[in-house]
Amino acid sequence: MSRLRIRYAKRGRVRFLSHRDVARCLERAVRRAGLPVAYSQGFSPRARLHFGLALSNGFEGDAEYFDVDLVDGRAHVAVDELAGVLSDVLPEGIDVAAVVPIEAGTPSLQEAVVSCTWRFTVADASSEALAEAAAQLTARESIPLTLVRKGKQVSEDLRPLLGAVVAEPGERGAELTVDLGTKPRSVRPVEFLSALDAPELVGDVADVRVLRTHQWINVDGRRCEPISLGAPSTHVEERAS
């Protein structure tokens, strides 16, 4: 059995699909592309697709990932052609950017990803005002967050999971870019927005365009992406085997 890691984007109207909808859609695409997907054993075998961190309904993503296990010796599509083949059988808005084979024993996406970069586009806000609000937030030593877990109120500190925050003017409004940690649990973008506590800037959260631009893993102490789109990192002549 071999494993492929696939990076895709989810942009536009399809942002309203839930994580489960996208998962089902990717599973069908993999079958439509004719990939020899491996199935789990047991009474109701399931296609062995492994999904990364969920992207909430309504959010877009440029750096989404899943892994798929293949049965050896049955492939007929070259890995370098796969991105195109898969994009062709996926709905408009879901596009595969890259496919790479990964080694056995590579940590799963859920395990490996330590933080994500999010971009919030706020149509009617000034980037200076947003920068000011962000600076106040990052200046705090702790950012207590009240959550309801198993019916009980618990308090958590958001501060250790909050990375760099940058505000700048963009084409469709002020853009706020922020790193949010995922360990021990993912900070949700809406939690960050409510911590920002700037209702005069960010009115209705539903009006904010939210895009996940990166997911980050640690490789030998370096921060990198599971699949970087910068330099070609794969052997293009290699075939899924």
Add this chain to the structure above:
Amino acid sequence: MSWLFTYPDTYEIGLPNQGLQILAEIVREHPHAVSERAYAPWIDLEAELRAHGLPLFSVEGHRPAGAFDLIGFNLSAELTYTNLVNLIDLAGIPVRAAERAPHHPLVCVGGHCTYNPEPVADFVDLVVLGDGEEVVTEITDVVLDWKAAGRRDRREVLEALARVPGVYVPAAYEVTYDGPRVRAIEPRWPGVPEQVEKRTITDLGEWPYPRSQLVPLTEVVHDRLNVEVFRGCTRGCRFCQAGMITRPVRERPAEQVRTMVAEGLRRTGYDEVALTSLSTADFSNISELVGGMAGSQPASDGSGDLCGPVSVSLPSLRVDAFGVGIAAELQKGRRSGLTFAPEAGTWRMRQVINKLIRDEDLYGAVDSAYSQGWRRVKLYFLTGLPTETDEDTLGIAELAANCIEVGRQHLRSPGVTVSVGGFVPKPFTPFQWFGQNTVVELGRKIGLLRDAFRGVKGAQMKWHDPTATQVEGLLSRGDRRLGPVIESVWRRGGTFQEWSEHFDLELWTDAMAEHGLSMDDYVHRHRTEDEVLPWSHLSAGLHHDFLWQDWQDALAEVGLPDCRWTPCYDCGACTGYGVEHVVASATPPAGGSQGTGQGLTWTPPDRTGAAATAVPVSIGAAARRPT
């Protein structure tokens, strides 16, 4: 020229509708026509649309519904009628057909409910009876001509449409009444037929549609590939409108079924396919068809396609071990539940409804299911059937309890779910003359069963709300006087009546009272043989005499065999239209059509005395008619 095919319920319910998908595809293949689809927005979205002054719009292009030339609705359930009116209104079209101008879209309805479209006659411009594959193009062409000629007069196009076989234009007929009855239905435009006949395609093999079944991105009901293996059914269950109006049987060639399955799976990426029909295990030579279809699909042409397990399902199962055997062959994976429809609790009652399943057949089926790994069986029953006694009703509980006993031989705690629905008499069935049970009577029978089930370990009972059954009955056999009733209910916000959380009987009883109409007259009254029924000017091919005789046979508890494998008894469905059954193979399924008079050892040519009496069925009606 453009069609908007619309299902008058949510996307989740409507998207899988194969009829609309087939028609939308056929129209797209027309050189001068396009088609899109729409569904009923849920209550919250509708409120947003109305608040923003936005109309109903198409799913594909987000085009306003009012910009289409024709809106084609599928009517499969009576309780969607108020949604039909609501969607016409949301499209920005006057709800009453008589008030529409030439620039408004033509409103067309099709589907099983349109065999009695009278309750919605005020709201629609044209009605299609029967198979839509051919007639959709004929309608398209008539409307194209009308548009080319300037699209001036609505009456002009409707007159032309009324001349297309299978198309019924309600405005072209005058209905007069006599108390609760209809006195007469007469053409009021020249040149329209006295009786509108349904359309029947003769060969399903010529229509391998949908070629590109839609794959939704969100979850819907029946989310799988569907391949229709045959249309029509001749088992002759007397309560079943679908079986009566879709005759004769037209099977798809087995090879085409296999190709549609293989290509459909490859194209859609689904891992589940349903072989659909009214009774798939009756497909001729079904064993050969499904042999090798399930399980892991090999990469047939070395292309690596169709890898992985595929599950094949038959939406309706025969009540015998043979049917279960096929299901076992197809469902290699998890076996959670299996559904059977014995429909009635006693053999006497099943003779009345002509669902000739013996108790032993059911126990054999259930035994076979439990012994092959299924843990729960689901049994469907009707109550409120003609001549039903309390003994018949209680027979349901007895059958279910016995099924659990059978299961105990294989499992420690076998489960049986019993689902009970109130019977609604339908047009063009032998039961069309029967006065439906009242809400009180249905409630009493359900109560009897609930008591009987108390203490039966492993049994679970579900039932359909008798008040909803009453309104279904009202609309099923109603006449045009119900138009204002439907409109009143709609105006008071009564949409999505199919949904129990929105159904409201009071809206309907109030509207009936407001318009001076009696629920009893419409729902509970027995009709007489000489009565002009509201659908008398329409025809599904079935002779009035055949239906009446079959009604009399029902009352005499006389069964009728399946004419696919035994002689024709001239119901009219083939004889009247010069068509015949088309079977894919000369080999009947094991035992012919089980439960219709042939034992499992039945062989096709020998249907003389000995064979006919070897099974516990009186084939009375056939003997009385020339064969």
